[in-house]
Amino acid sequence: MIGEKIIHLPITSSTNDFLKENWNIFPHGTVVVADVQTAGRGRFNRPWYSPEGGLWFSVLFKPRKNVKPNFYTKLCAVSIVRALKHLKIDAKLKWPNDIYADGKKLAGILTETIFKEEKLVAVIVGVGMNINNDIPEELNTKATSLKLLTNVEYKKLSVLSMILRQINKALKVYSKKPEALTRVWKNLLMQKEGQLVCVRTDDETLKGEIIAINEDSITLRTDRGLTSLTSLEIIGFQT
Template sequence: MIGEEIEVLYEIDSTNEFLKKNYKSFHDGAIVVAIKQTAGKGRMGRSWYSPEGGLWYSVLFKPKIHLNLHVYTKIFSIAIIEVLRKLKIKVYIKWPNDIYYSGKKICGILPEAISVNNRVVAIVVGIGLNVNNDIPPELKDIAISLKDILKKKVKITYLLDSINKHAWNLLISYRNETENITKIWKKYLVPREGDKIKVNVNNEIVEGTVLKISEDTLYVDVGGKAIGVQSIHQIID
């Protein structure tokens, strides 16, 4: 189960970094929650603003059967989407793994592998969800919190429990059928296959049609030529 073992820390640099350093001390499914992070991080080493009021936590997995990191990303993306949609919040996954509401980021997911002698011994999945925290003025155009959407505070323990239970059920149901996880993940994705999008290729903005979506690449048809897009920051909103 996820969350049978839980450690809550008031302030820490990063829950992912904490678990990566201390994974031997925790069981499979353990979670570490921070009231606030001083060095929260997102994909590609980017910083993640993590003040008090948000849900900042990491989950540790010590799987007997190795699953690709992308599977964990998809499972938690789906779990978060479906829990928030029960609250009537129409969120979506902005490829590959950010959760957005009305063009603004509300949640990020960061999976990381721990390897010893080139063998993966554990997986850490970090979740950063804006819940009751205030969004600073300089980020209001690109980020939003649940409190701002619902005009009221949300119980963080409810979200933590609901997301983890749903993620665990998805993992148990689909760990031997990861192609089905991908199908569900694609259902909530923006953009989708067949959508027309604008992308930045070698500092030139071009328009094309999404041909195929994988975990780390969007294949876009631009004038009959397939171009691989590998960063969310290449997509022009």
């Protein structure tokens, strides 16, 4: 049961780091939530501003089957979107795992793995969601919060409970049919096949048409032909 054990930390470097250091002493489904993170991070190791008022938590999964780690990323992303619907917030996913509302980033997900003798023994999914926290001025055009979207102050643990309920429901449904979860995840993406996008990779910026959206890659048609990218950031696209 996800969330049967919840560990609350007033302050920590990051909830992901806490679980990476202690995964072996906690059971599957353990959730760590912090009031403040001093070294929160997102994709590409970018800092994630994590002050008081936001929801910063990580979930520990210990796979019993040979499941791809991104199954748990998609599981959490889809569950968050479904939980937000109960708050009357129409959220979408920006490939691969950012949660957007009203055209701005509301939450992000960072998944990390632990292997032992080449066997996957733990998957840690970290979630950072802006709830009641202030958004720094330099991020006003890019990020939002639940409070900004609805003008309502939320109880963070109530929002967490809603998300965990959705994760547990989705885990029951999709653990035996991960391909169905991929279809749901793909349907929630802001990006669609056939769209023109601008993406940033490790060493260049590319423009092209999305030919295929896969679990862990996007195939683009650029002026150089087809290219499959696994490490990229979508920085612009046509709606």
